[in-house]
Amino acid sequence: MVMAIFKPFKLDDVRDALTALGIQGLTVSEVRGFGRQKGQTEIYRGAEYAVSFLPKVKIEVVIDDGLVDRAVDAIRKAAGTDKIGDGKIFVHGIEQAIRIRTGESGLDAL
């Protein structure tokens, strides 16, 4: 499974890049967090407030092991802006996948 966290405005680009690889589905969540980008500062009439957590999107996509490298590459290209705060990609294994409607399992379920 590939999980990626990146800037919200790049979501459509990432989706397009992944569907171009033939990937048939992914899950999106709106999340907040911080990394090296830290937060931002808002100032209202001289009162400064640090915004500690910035909004990001997280996608989770379960794919055949053979596609993982190409998928990671596609996400990097589509989500990257070369600036701090672009996000991260995590890859980990999945024990089993089952399609609820038919009961198919393994690669057939993807």
Place this chain on the structure above:
Amino acid sequence: MIRKFRDAATGLGVAGAILLPMAAWAADEKPGLDTGDTAWMLTSTALVLMMTIPGLALFYGGMVRKKNVLATVMQSFAVTCLVTVLWMAITYSLAFTSGSSVVGGMSRVFLAGMGLDSVHDLAKTIPESVFMCFQMTFAIITPALIAGAFAERMKFSAMMWFMGLWAVVVYAPIAHWVWGGGFLGDWGVLDFAGGTVVHINAGVAGLVCALVLGKRKGFGADNMAPHNLVYSVIGASLLWVGWFGFNAGSAAGASVNAGMAMAITQIAAAAAALAWMFAEWISRGKPSVLGIVSGAVAGLVAITPASGFVNPTGALAIGLIAGLICFWGATGLKHAMGYDDSLDAFGVHGLGGFAGAILTGVFTVEAIGGTGKKGLIDGNPGQVLTQLWGCLVCIAWCAVATFVILKVVDVVIGLRVTTEEEVEGLDINLHGETVH
């Protein structure tokens, strides 16, 4: 303003003589009444009411946190209703009937004797009912402004008691001193539309409230960012438009003075908005939306006492100076002193009102203000001192009386909500409702 009314009345006499051949057409009118003046004052009254509801309600409502929006707009609305009833019952009489030089009399208690034919001495060309309503809208916005200082932490019951007492004990006498035939008017203090009576008064009362109630829980540590600045932009814009009724309406008629007051008001508001915006841009790196609208309000506050007495150049200067002073008040002074004037009732209205009152003494010119009204630039430096004395008297009475009222209300019912209610929000705890 008193002298302004007298000048307007004299002007009407001349106009009346010119219009003598049309006397048959005017036969249905009461002697001295002017339909043009009356129409403009009806309009002005509606404009000034609009400043409080919804103008000020939205201006303040947008600046608080989401859990306190309804409680904040409720304050403006409830004060509007409360002051209206009090004005009818007693405060109009205390402010605007002849009594002593300190307070008016009781002859208009419950508006006794005010009929269709009644005319007030200060505005002889309009019905007294219109004069009474116009002045009422000033009495409404003044206490409503104070609420900015104690936003997000005062009990609603305590707020109602405080506002009611304050309207009678502080607003009515000060309005009488300056406009109603009291001693400040006799001293020659110039306050065209309420810089002292409305803005210094509300600002100083706000500062006392902020000090007596103490800071909001988490002040300086928690994120207290405004929940919706679009509300504040709408509110500030309604205030700006309504201010034409406030200042140009204070000419008490559809006169040349009203026209000039409108022009001057617009110039000062825009100048102060730019001054605040550029000051913030230079010192903090970004021109903020809250900054530019706050600057506009600061300019409107400062030009209020001067709006019938200065020329357009004076208005430009007053706007620029007030924008910078109020920027410092809301972003520098407050944080340096550490008080929690939550929405800057003192920083904008107190400081802006004071700056405007003093600058009125500087920039008043006889060519606009009328015979005998001269400021520093017109060769009468003494006017600055007169203005200063007027301010100090009002500040002293307002501060002392506000403090006493707060202490009394605190002892009897308590001023602040509990910490738990404050953290959870006033909307759900005081009013049983939440916004969207």
